[in-house]
Amino acid sequence: MSTSADYAAFVCEQISPYGECRSRKMFGDYMVYLNDKPVLLVCDSTVFVKKLPETDALLAHAPSGIPYEGAKPHYMLDIENRELLDRLMPVLEAITPLPRKKKSTSRS
Template sequence: MASKQSTVDYILEQTATAGMVSARKMFGEYAVYCDGKVVALVCDDQLFVKPTAAGKAFIGDSETGCPYPGAKPYLLISGDQWDDSEYLTRLISMTAAALPLPKTKTKKKKT
């Protein structure tokens, strides 16, 4: 089941002050970016945040889940926590800070 655009829009609205947040549709689901880094996935209208030491320490004992078959476990953030903008913003911001910048892709030279 694909996620609804309204779900993604709400999450982006709630985390707008975390940095430069955006989302990109991928295979019917969404990747959430903060400052150019993928920090979360929205799959089946559920929010999965990439696990980092800072994020785990911030939220404490949390549920984990796999956003899609074969994926590594992510932090599963329940829908009732989405309404707390400060909480969600801090989690997304600290997750982005803990992740490395994405590697730049180099173009292959034609021979």
């Protein structure tokens, strides 16, 4: 079951106080970007956060799940928990690097 565009928009609405948010559809689900940094996965209408040392203390009591086949376990985020988002989103934005630009494959 894939995620709806409406749910991805809802996730962006929830984290928009922390910066510019957008989502990108990938294989029926979504990657959510904050200030152009990929911070959240939304798969099957569930929000996932990569397990990182910087997020372990904040999400220690959050359930874990696998967002897609072959992925490592991620934290499952309650996207409506404003108190948690107030602490988590600045951390994710600070530690997540901008994606590298892909090299052009066109030849002159």
